[in-house]
Amino acid sequence: MPYLYNTSEDQAAMLAAIGAGSISELFAMVPAEMRLNRPLALPPAMSELELTQHMTALAAKNEHAGSKVCFLGGGSYDHFIPAVVDEIAGRGEFYTSYTPYQPEVSQGNLQVVFEYQTLITRLTGLDVSNASLYEGGSAAAEAVLMAISSTKRYGKAIVPASLHPEYRQTIATYLTNLGVELRTIETPGGVFKPQDLAAAVDDQTACVVVQQPNFFGCVEDAAALATIAHDAGALTIAAFDPLSLGLLRRPGDWGADIAVAEGHTLGTPMQYGGPYLGFMACRESLVRRMPGRIAGQTVDRRGKRCFVLTLQTREQHIRREKATSNVCTNQGLFALRATIYLALLGPQGLRETANLCLQKSRYAAEQLTNHDRFELAFDAPTFKEFVIRDRAGRVDELLSNALTAGFFAGVPLGRWYPALDDCFLVAVTEKRSKREIDSLCQAIA
Amino acid sequence: MNPEKLLFAKTHEWVAVADEGGQKIATVGLTKFAVEALTDLVFIELPKVGRQVKAEESFCEVESVKAVSDVYAPVTGEVIAANESLPENLETLSRDPYGDGWIARIRITDDLALKKLMDHAAYQKQCAEESH
Secondary structure, X not given: OOOOOOOHHHHHHHHHHHOOXXXXXXXXXXXXXXXXXXXXXXXXXXXXXXXXXXXXXXXXXXXXXXXXXXXXXXXXXXXXXXXXXXXXXXXXXXXXXXXXXXHHHOHHHHHHHHHHHHHHHHHHOOOEEOOOEOOHHHHHHHHHHHHHHHHOOOOEEEXXXXXXXXXXXXXXXXXXXXXXXXXXXXXOOOOOOHHHHHHHOOOOEEEEEEEEOXXXXXXXXXXXXXXXXXXXXXXXXXXXXXXXXXXXXXHHHHOOOEXXXXXXXXXXXXXXXXXXXXXXXEOHHHHHHOOOOOEEEEXXXXXXXXXXXXXXXXXXXXXXHHOOXXXXXXXXXXXXXXXXXXXXXXXXHXXXXXXXXXXXXXXXXXXXXXXXXXXXXXXXXXXXXXXXXEOOXXXXXXXXXXXXXXXXXXXXXXOOOHHHOOEEEEEOOOOOOHHHHHHHHHHXX | OOHHHOEEOOOOEEEEEEEEOOEEEEEEEEOHHHHHHHOOEEEEEOOOOOOEXXXXXXXXXXXXXXXXXXXXXXXXXXXXXXXXXXXXOOXXXXXXXXXXXXXXXXXXXXXXXXXXXXXXXXXXXXXXXXOO
């Protein structure tokens, strides 16, 4: 029995309308060996009650940050989400609207985007922000494309191995057909050495991407890296951790021309496979190369404040194939959540949250390395994440035992860094208590 | 410059060719017809000095409140100057399109493209057809 139901009369009518004699004729261009010549092997249909019970049982198999103590990081973090974020973002006016496709009729939505942009520019110390992108990795790749088109340098883009490996993969994918080399600089000491950048950068380098703090949690000498890039006429792209800016210098203040981030940490939970939230801000001189939507503030003919989408000539619906990017939407709901979160915390709350992450992660690092089995893999200062080397070299077994004991203890690094296959990445957010940290040490040492 | 003495491309650029010390230098701009069709201009991205351009390739962009339009190089050669005062004074493009509104100067390296350009009368005819 077909699951997508239409009668043989329906099928005949549709075939007649498009001028095909039969369904097999319609699919004739698909090679015979690639066609399924039997019905799908699906179980019999369940009743609604049976299906609800079945799905509930499947969902109960999930192990998540709500059911285990979570020390996972590497781009996605278990930060606290105040109840007011759900309360405001859950309002029907916000929750059901998606992105401003018919923008000016939805002034409330545009005002949120405008306020979001204002907060992101203050957070990053840069002049302009777009209305958000899809997530951190593709935001980084869009920033590289921006740098290439604004510098008109098609030689290479430089990234350190300390940039998130999945961001590097995303950038590589975006560059596949552009003939621009993606040069990866090794970072054996856990940080991007300025002299290694100086040796790699040349007059055909469009940009360098610096993650701050980097994938290993280490703080880079970002200002020195930016200076070297600028001296060679290349742009500096910062991939930053939004919460770290409660303590660290803002990207615009240390010389970044474009700043991108994964923004889910501001008010949106960890989710397997997303959706997540991409931040992007830049200097005003680059605004015409920036992808995505931008909300602007103006006055209507009665002189009242109102909001519009602005600089749309960059975008696909006007500029067609010469648009700055194929991004023509934004991550409206999560940008709203980040706006509420940032407005709620304010600069003081951001500083306090960042400080809690720092203090707790230092405590965790000290407690773990009290055991002979563990040492810190790198000497560089860290923020909320650090890399632990297991001297016993049994990372998989350790993580699996920790899971049984109720902990997501960390992210194994061998998958991306063969030289670090005895290492794992531990993230400690403001949510982790002393008791949880002590229990983790007990469970895995 | 007197527009009647200029050469024109189908894509609405004007060209004035002068012999400077044995080199053929083309001064290039947008025609009055094109500037008026674009309406309110908000931005221009000038070509970089030193860039090698081929005739009919896009080498500059002008943005109005409604659209972004390419400006095509009417000749083949090397950009030796760009009118750096234009981005801050976009009204010059409409006030004096054939004078202060010049966009770039190109040292011609291949004469071939010049033969494709129209004289003023032919260009006037094209504009008359396009405005209908």
